[in-house]
Amino acid sequence: MDLTLKIWRQASSKVKGQFVNYQVQNISAEASFLEMLDILNESLVAKGEEPVAFDHDCREGICGACSLYINGRPHGPDRGITTCQMHMRNFKHGETIIIEPWRAKPFPVIKDLMVDRSSFDEIIQAGGFVSVRTGGIPDANSIPIPRRNAELAMDAAACIGCGACVAACKNASAMLFVSAKVSQFALLPQGRIEAQERVQRMVAKMDELGFGNCTNTYACEAECPKEISVSNIARMNREFLSAKLISHKEF
Amino acid sequence: MTKLNPKIPNGQLDQKWTNYKAHQNLVNPSNKRRLDIIVVGTGLAGAAAAASFGELGFNVKVFGIHDSPRRAHSIAAQGGINAAKNYPNDGDSVFRLFYDTIKGGDYRAREANVFRLAEVSNSIIDQCVAQGVPFARDYGGLLDNRSFGGAQVSRTFYARGQTGQQLLLGAYSALSKEIGKKTVKMYTRRDLMDVVIVDGLARGIIVRNLITGEIERHSAHAVVLATGGYGNVFFLSTNAMSSNGSAIWKAYKKGAFFGNPCFTQIHPTCIPVHGEYQSKLTLMSESLRNDGRIWVPKKLEDAEKIRKGTLKAGNLKEEDRDYYLERRYPAFGNLVPRDVASRAAKERCDAGFGVGTTGLAVYLDFADSIKRLGKNVIESRYGNLFQMYEKIVDENPYENPMMIYPAVHYTMGGIWVDYELQTTIPGLFAAGEANFSDHGANRLGASALMQGLSDGYFVLPYTIQNYLANQIQIPTIKTDLPEFVQAEKETKDLIQKLLTINGKNTVDSYHRKLGLIMWDNVGMGRNKEGLTNAIKLIQELKVDFWKNVKVTGTNDQVNPELEKALRVADFIELGELMARDALSRQESCGGHFREEYQTPEGEALRDDKDFTFVSAWEYKGDNVEPEMHKEPLVFEFIEVKQRNYK
Missing domain, CATH: 1.20.58.100 (Fumarate reductase/succinate dehydrogenase flavoprotein-like, C-terminal domain)
Known part of the structure; x- marks a missing residue:
């Protein structure tokens, strides 16, 4: 198929960006979306032009590196997948596809379609862990965990940290991302010990970094490539409220 | 004169690691603060090592090519991680895990290293559970196991089809905890450009900042390379796009020997190649071979009809199918080791029995298991893998058998290291897939995660101290040398x-x-x-x-x-x-x-x-033939046999 691509080009975070139109021809329906961008880039390089910069790595939907709004939707039109898992059979011959970087204040553009998501790492560093050291740990089976809780924890832990939830939210809220980590640990006995402190630290960091609040539109869940449930946000709100009620410390 | 000394401790096999730890040199807490360690790579080995060094009190600097340490390619491992817990009571033990691993590697790995790997495997599971890794559990709340190729016991722990992700996120959370405490400093989006050697010792690295292009110098008392494998030599592989061999290659050119470079693992269950624009290959976890049966048509004419699309796989009668792994290897069947399964697929396809439009594919069929266990059981075990397959191939694997073909997946070869994971350059260590150490000529499934975490959590935090104990008099290394x-x-x-x-x-x-x-x-x-x-x-x-x-x-x-x-x-x-x-x-x-x-x-x-040796190659200059050294492999505790999975 032949396509027109309207791609956001921006040399660096310091200069203004703009849309630039490109044409690609004879794209196979079996190619992935990023392979289609590879083809465009190889043709640009051959002409001596600068290729379009975009983040990507595993190309199997697990590393969380790829991003992109495709026709206004994070990770494109299909549900439950990342951009790298999107195949060109989702598009039609002659179509114009608009490709943009994530747009959210805490995710500044680095170049073209690449954004800086280090704010997510900062939130995890504020409390997204269990404070155990290496070694000296009792046997793994010494604390049985109800299967249901283990499964719910796994559902939340499936988050790949891509930032689609923030990109989808009109408030640029990171509540789905933060609540997924809070929930994973809140559901497991190993994580309960620090649960109150954790949720307060992570929420405080999230606010400090400029992420917005949640107004229950559920756009995050709809666009999440791992279909993380908004019920995690409800769980985080419960955790946060109860922690605030009995907390000894201010965060 | 060869510099190869594997430094294997004396004593009985099961006492070597204990003896080593009892007699090694340690660094006291006040000295740890004064010693710098550089870790390159944030996958399982790198993140686990960096976090553990930070906890011990060293000054740690970590470098990664991604925007976040969580994106290292360990994240993509699907199936599981082995350990000798013997929770299923099916006859497993540390010795058996050791034996299966060394046999699976076709007797081309060191006994002492592999035994240590099996020995610490149980601690890894304990560690990960304590970190909040949500492993699969049974209805009684205890940990569940599945079986993997090359073993007759079920010793593989798993978190759905995302075990690598969950283990890496565990190591990433431990690393993040230390970054938050400022014991570890993280440098994201950096490419290693060179290893700096001063007076014969590894003293630092040169990196390129991938955002600004700036070339930076960083110094330390010891350098750990945990930069993964080099499967992307083949262009198409299951590795991530940025996975590369440059860090270990620079180390090789600076004098570190390269061990068994030709040992490459071709994984039997990947989605077949479909076009020239293809950028990478996608693995379907080996765990699928637990419930999937591999076959091709028995008759050439049927294979041809299937390739042309005039015959559907499901319509081929049972007696016209060749379940070639079950036929050739009745004892292990579909669960033979990866190298055996890959070659068998190639043999059938080369002989003209391959399916798919290219003829370079075989079937992995779940129809029997779905009949036996029900679709929901298969879905709970492999749901995300089936979804992934369907998104790529546009075919429903619950209804039609999957098509698979072997693809480059892992490199057993890597930088040569001794028992302490130290390279032939003093002060330079290599961990995880970047080293050559534990898998011999073939790695068993679910053993890569085990090795990465073993090196990072439980081996390097000890062995690096044995080296650093001699460095306590050395002040911070200056980068203007x-x-x-x-x-x-x-x-x-x-x-x-x-x-x-x-x-x-x-x-x-x-x-x-x-x-x-x-x-x-x-x-x-x-x-x-x-x-x-x-x-x-x-x-x-x-x-x-x-x-x-x-x-x-x-x-x-x-x-x-x-x-x-x-x-x-x-x-x-x-x-x-x-x-x-x-x-x-x-x-x-x-x-x-x-x-x-x-x-x-x-x-x-x-x-x-x-050929019972490790080949260790020494760089001799650009366009000059390298020199091969041999480290003889001595098997004191097991009998070397012909591998037999029949």
């Missing part, structure tokens, strides 16, 4: 050279050509003629690359073309070394199948008399 100045200059010159060639061919076009040469000659089947030819072709490709490559952009900004060019330049040289190693190893073992050396039934024929 002439060795740093020189290394930085060489890096800048190299970049400048690449940017000014301004030829006519893209970097990817060279990578693709290299991949084809490697796959055709240094892939699943190798022979003298092909390997000799490959060396010649690669040398020609190298000359062509340095004359005609086109690298757009400049150095002072984000420049993915430059990043790729630097990596491909190293891949080309690494590919040549792999071919040399494969040529010199005149036997078939594990993933290394030399067509001249096989039994009349087509099984691999090892030559224990002449």
Whole structure:
């Protein structure tokens, strides 16, 4: 198929960006979306032009590196997948596809379609862990965990940290991302010990970094490539409220 | 005179590690604060090591190529992690895990290292559970296990089809905890450009900042390379796009020996190649072989009809199907080790029985299991893998059998290390897939995660102290030493050279050509003629690359073309070394199948008399033949047998 691509080009975070139109021809329906961008880039390089910069790595939907709004939707039109898992059979011959970087204040553009998501790492560093050291740990089976809780924890832990939830939210809220980590640990006995402190630290960091609040539109869940449930946000709100009620410390 | 000393501790096999730890040198807490350690790589081995060093009190600097340590390629491992817990009460033990691993590696790994790996495997599971890794559990709330290739027990712990992700996120959370405490400093989006050696000791690294292009110098008392494998030499592999061999290649060029470079794992269950624009191959977890049966049509005419699309797989009668793994290897069936399964698939396809439009595919069929267990059980075990398959191939694997074909997946070879994971350069260590150590000529499924975490959590935190105990008098290493100045200059010159060639061919076009040469000659089947030819072709490709490559952009900004060019330049040289190693190893073992050396039934024929050694290659200069050293492998505690999965 032949396509027109309207791609956001921006040399660096310091200069203004703009849309630039490109044409690609004879794209196979079996190619992935990023392979289609590879083809465009190889043709640009051959002409001596600068290729379009975009983040990507595993190309199997697990590393969380790829991003992109495709026709206004994070990770494109299909549900439950990342951009790298999107195949060109989702598009039609002659179509114009608009490709943009994530747009959210805490995710500044680095170049073209690449954004800086280090704010997510900062939130995890504020409390997204269990404070155990290496070694000296009792046997793994010494604390049985109800299967249901283990499964719910796994559902939340499936988050790949891509930032689609923030990109989808009109408030640029990171509540789905933060609540997924809070929930994973809140559901497991190993994580309960620090649960109150954790949720307060992570929420405080999230606010400090400029992420917005949640107004229950559920756009995050709809666009999440791992279909993380908004019920995690409800769980985080419960955790946060109860922690605030009995907390000894201010965060 | 060879420098190879594996430093295997004395004593009985099960006492070696205990004895080592009891007698090694340690660094006291006040001295730890004064010692710097650099860790390159944030996958399982790197993140686990960095977090553990930070907890111990060392000053740690970690470098990664991604925007976040969580994106390292360990994240993509699907199936699971082995440990000798024997929770299912099915006869497992530390010795059995050790034995299966060394046998699976076709007796080309060190006894002492592999035993230690099996010994610490149980602690890894304990550690991960304490970190909040949500492993699969049974209804009683205890941990569940599944079986994997090359074993007759169920010893694999898993978190759905995302075990690597969950283990890496566990290590990432431990690392994040230390970054938050400022015991560890993280440098994201940095490419290693060189290792700096001062007076024969590893003292630092040169990195390129991938955002600004700045070349930076960093010093330390010890350097750990945990930069993964080099499967992307083949262009198409299951590795992530940025996975590369440059860090270990720079270390090799600075004097670290390279162990068993030709030992490559071709994974049997990947989604087949579909087009020339293809950028990578997708693995379908080996765990699928627990419930999937592998087959091709028994008759050539049926295979042809299937390829043309006039016959559907589901309509082929049971007696017209050849379940070739069950036929050839009744004892292990579909769960034979990866190398055996891959070769068997290639053999059937080469003989004309392959399916799919290209004929380079075999079926992995779940119909029997769905009948036996119900669709919901299969869905709970492999749901995300089935979804992934359907998204890529556009076919429902619950209704039609999956199509799979082998693909490059893992490199057992890597930087040569001794028992302490130290390379032939003092102060330079290598961990995880970057080293050659534990998997011999073939790695068993669910053992990569085990090795990465073992090296990072439980081996390096001990062994690195044995080295650093002699460094406590050394103040912070200055980065204005002439060795740093020189290394930085060489890096800048190299970049400048690449940017000014301004030829006519893209970097990817060279990578693709290299991949084809490697796959055709240094892939699943190798022979003298092909390997000799490959060396010649690669040398020609190298000359062509340095004359005609086109690298757009400049150095002072984000420049993915430059990043790729630097990596491909190293891949080309690494590919040549792999071919040399494969040529010199005149036997078939594990993933290394030399067509001249096989039994009349087509099984691999090892030559224990002449080849029970690790080949360790020493760099001798650009365009000069490298020198091979041999580390003899001594088997004191087990009997070396012909592998038999029949």
